[in-house]
Amino acid sequence: MNSKSEIDEASRGSEASSSNTSSTPSNSKNQPPVGLCAGSGSNNPHIMKRAAARQLIERYFYQLLDGCGNPNCDNKYCASSGEARNLTPNEAAAEAIKLFYKEARLCDTLPNKVPRTEASNCDASASATFTNSNIKGKSSVESKQLDSASCSVSLADNKKDKPETSHNLSHEEKENAIYDNGSMLTEERVYELCDECLQTKNPEPLIRALGEAFTQPTILSKCFQRKIVDRDNHNKGEKKLDKESNAMCSSNDPDKDVDSVMGPGLDVASCQRALQYLTKVPSEYYSSAFVIALTTLAENIEIDLRITKSLSMDDIVHCFVIAFEVPDLGCSDYLEIALPAMCHAAQHLSVKAQAKLARLWGQHCKESLRHILETIQQLITLRVISTNYSRTFQVQDDDSVTMATKLMKIVYYANMLAGVMEPSSLREEPVVLASQLDPLGDALDHLYPLSQIKTFKEAQQEDPLAIELDINVLDVRKPYLPFEEFYNEPLSDTIEMDIDLANCKTEVANGRKFSFLKYPFVLTAATKSLGLYYENRIRMFSERRVSLLHAVVGAAPSMPFLRLKVRRSHLIDDALVELEMIAMERALDLKKQLVVEFEGEQGVDEGGVSKEFFQLVVEQIFNADFGMFTHRPDSQTVWFNPTSFETEAQFTLIGIVLGLAIYNNIILAVNFPMVVYRKLMGRKGSFEDLADWNMTLYNGLKDMLNYTGSDLDEVYYQTFRICYTDVFGSNIFHDLKENGDNIFVTQENKQEFVELYADFLLNKSVETQFKAFRRGFAMVTDESQLGTLFRPEEVEMLVCGSKKFDFIELEKSTEYDGGYTPESQIIKDFWSIVHSLSLENKRKLLQFTTGSDRVPVGGLSHLKLVVARNGPDCDRLPAAHTCFNVLLLPEYDSKEKLQDRLMKAINYSKGFGLL
Missing domain, CATH: 1.25.40 (Serine Threonine Protein Phosphatase 5, Tetratricopeptide repeat)
Incomplete structure (x- = not known):
């Protein structure tokens, strides 16, 4: 088309949809022709907006062709500047439309060929454009373009010295013009x-x-x-800035400054x-x-x-x-x-936009976070319970669920920002392990590729949003909303974790698959532990195959399992010696499936023998007589002995034992305070961690911090020299600062004293022992997703199991075999007896039937117990296959006999034998 007609067509086309919806009849005598500006008396907003758009496009057109006439012009979109390329009229028309859409710069001086009549006739009408515009029926792009053009003209009318351009107005004037719309x-x-x-x-x-x-x-x-007004004019009807907004605007604290987060x-x-x-x-x-x-x-x-x-x-x-x-x-x-x-x-949204949204929600919309979270949770739950998923259409393929989960991640980080945060300086240094590559190197590459787990681990990256926000879940002392409120149980129960784990690896490789393991905050600890179990099993099978290939090529004898042969009478010595040799010779063998054999006993380890082995190791190694750990009687927890005579290697081996238990999905009876798990995940202990380590000390220091009197040094009479007791009961003194015995704690330095005190007790005094312990733990778990999937509280649950003994849930989840049903009289009697047992005897029953007295992650509903008929009435005691959680129960003829035989069985069940 020709240049002039192209401009006319563009200005008409940009308002086509609006013109079609106009309430003014097309044959009205008062309506000016298309392409001309409406007079000052016209009330048709579509014609006025079309005229304003046409005017600006024509200005861009003549500016590109003829320039503004200023030889010193520096506008690259002006022919007078010398920077604009030579354009044909048609090219200039097309370029003018593009410049109009992106609101490019216009020169102050009008090009000679711009029709002055249109500019003057539009003054009165264009100023009303925004006020009377109707946006219904327009796309976002169209409205943006037209609104920008009409706003520019209306703003120009308020500038008497430069009535024909909006580009000379300040940002504040433009914002005020828009605000008044x-x-x-x-x-x-x-x-x-x-x-x-x-x-x-x-x-x-x-x-x-x-x-x-x-x-x-x-x-x-x-x-x-937000309206920032002049206080001197408040008597003229202008509203004052509310006190809260004014205080935030004038704050010197960037975290409280609205402008630093929300802009003006x-x-x-x-x-x-x-x-x-x-x-x-x-x-x-x-x-x-x-x-x-x-x-x-x-x-x-x-x-x-x-x-x-x-x-x-x-x-x-x-x-x-x-x-x-x-x-x-x-x-x-x-x-x-x-x-x-x-x-x-x-x-x-870009990562920066997500971070800005998270900061805004976290700092200024705290009271709305629960509403936002509950709304997203309702969407996910509604979709999950109303959709029939299958192996061909998984929940990971449901866009409504996956998009909501992605948005929930922003809320998750906002929730952390809204809570109580600690400085990132308290993070532990990462554990550096020697390379654990296969000693055959590339020799087996042509036979068997490197483990997918290794590739996955190497490709793992920290969440970009976490990097942008510089935040880590370990830095959160107390979130605004409990982390458990982000769990979605219907979703967690629906996910096929084997498929999700495969998607997780595929997502790392090419980013095509969605995996909920990349959004662990929405999954329950039980569901995540299942994902960790699958991942560890894949690693075990991978190591088994590599071992068989070693045997095939003659490089080494076949060792598909991590075998430990121990004597009950020398359990600790045998176990630690064998583990030390394995760790020194080939640490990769720790990633194999564990198989334990008790010398002189006829047992094949399918899981039950390993459970008993770990239980016995824990009982002995955490015994106070062993000297590696001390007991806190007030909190019933164990802590590293800072004066232990054991070597670092011994603590490394204890870390290996703990890692092996998680790796082999075995729950331990370990009573560490929470600070141990925080430190294992990479966070140093701080003052607040003293609460579950030594509550008496914590309360005393808290009282000191809350004391406001000027005579603090006289009341507490505390210096920077502290005293603690070793395992033998001897007092040991330590100066928190140089010459600490001469420095009294005052109001000015009490915070420093508390922080130094906690740092010494929880970090520095046990630094040697804990570093060795953490290194051994990492030798087993370094290639797993333990650190990315689980928070410290969840890691404690992985190690120790749930603390909720709900045997009603166990009864609901129990299966029956050999002729028994839930309606069998002996089964009714069995559960009646079980529910009447004390907590200690209930633990013994779990120990007898499953090999562990701990409740699995997620509660007893996740423990699949099987009660099988073991013949008719007889004098035999009940028996159990702990590897498979099977209780063999003869069909006793009375409830009294059942109770007598059951109690004898659970009280005399140690060791492996045939009954």
Whole structure:
């Protein structure tokens, strides 16, 4: 087309959809022809907006062709600058349209050929463009372009010295012009609309206002702006800045500075008040319209993020903040349509935008976090329970669930930021292990590829969002919401963990598959432990194959298992010696499946013998007489003995034992304080960790911190020299600072004293012992996902099991064999006896039937006990296959006889033998 006609066509086309929806009849005598600017008396907003768009496009066109006439012009989009390339009229027309869309710079001086009549005729009408514009029916891209053009003209009318350009206005003037627009929601306007709706029972004005604002990101991002006003003018009707906002704006603390997080626009508190006021209106008035508006908003945001990229990061983030402040709409369409659309749009946010949203939610929307989380959880649960998943259509293939999980990750980090955080300087140094590569090197590469576990481990990377936020779950002392509220049990129960683990490895390789193991916060500890179990089993099978290949090529004898042969009478000596030899010669053998044999006993280890081995090792090695650990009688926990005579190698071997227990899915009766697991995961002990290590000491130091009197040094009479007791009861003195005995604790240095005291007790005094212990633990677990999947509290559960002894759950999950059913009289008698047992005897029953007296992760409902008939009534005692959790129970003829035989069996069950 020709250049002039192309411009006319562009300006008409950009308003085509609006013109088609205009209420002004097409044959009206008062309507000016298309392409001409409406007079000052015209009330048609579409014609005015079309005229404004055409005017700017023509200015870009003549600026590209003829320039502004200024020989010193530095505008690269102007022919006078010399930087603009020579264009044909058609090329200039096409380029002018592009420049209009991205709001490129215009020169102050008008090119000679710009029609001055249009510029002057548009002055009166263009200023009303935003106020009367109707955005319904437009796409986000179109509205953005037209709104920008019309806003520019309306702003130009307020500049008397430069009436024909908007590019000379300051940012603040532009923001104020947008803020004053009728389409922008403010707290006061929402109040007025809600009150009007309640009085007139006519929701149409409210629905129209919400629709106009919540369908377009360009408008919604400018709603609920914070108004900074001149205090000298408050008597003229201008509103004062509320005290809270003013205090935050003037704060010197960047964490409390609104501008440092939100920029100069969004007033979160005002938005929350306004949308909370909306709940006074019955939801049926506006819920359906809100669903449509939010769905349209999500689509427009996604188009902008993926294609046009015209909105700033702040605008997009503000839209998400406002959208998720919307109160509960009380309709299923919100969960089924609008919320999935918002989650789908959120996945296109850049990492920086996600981080900004997390910071904003975490620092200024704390009270909304539970509502946001519960809403996302409802969406996931609704989809999971209403969808029939199969092996061909997994929950990982459900976009609604996966997109919601991705959005929940932002809420998860916001929840950490909103809680109590500790400095990252308290993180432990990473454990550095010697290379554990196969000694054959490349010799077997052509026969068998390197383990997929190794490849997966090497490809593992920290979450980019965590890196951007510089946050680690170990830094969180107390989250705003408990971490357990992020668990979704229906989802966790639905996931096929073997498939999810395969997806996790595939995602690392090519990023195509979704895996919930990359979002562990949504999974229960029991589900994650199953994923860890599968991963460890894959590693064991891999090592078994490598061992067989070694034997085939004659490199080494076949050793597919990690075999330990021990004597009961010398259990610790035998076990530690063998493990030390394995760790020195070939540490990779620790990754093989463990097989234990007690010398002189006829047992084949299918899991039960290993359980008993670990139980006996723990009983002896944590005994106070052994001297490696001390006992805290108040907390019933064990701690490293700082004055132990044992070598570092011995503590390394204890770490190996703990790692082997996790690796082989065996629960131990270990009573470490939580600080041990935090340190194992990479976090040093701090003052708050003293609470579960030594509550008496913690309370004493807490009282000191809370004491406000100026005579603290006289009341407590404490210096920087401390005293503690060794395993033999002798007092040992230590100076926390040089010449500490002469430095008294005062109000000025009491915080320093407390921190140094805790650091010495929990870190420095046991540094040698703990480093060796952690190194041994890492030798077994370094290639697993233990550190990425589990928090310290969950690692404790992996090691020690659950603390909830619910035998009703065990009864529900128990299966029967050999003719027994839940209705059999002996089964009814059996459970009646079990429920009446003391906790100690219940532990003995678990020990007898499963080989461990601990409750597995997730509770007794995850323990698959089988009660099988073992013949008719007789005098034999019940027996058990601990490897398979099978209780062999003869069909006794009376309840009394059953109780007598059962109690004898559980009290005299140590060792392996035939009954």
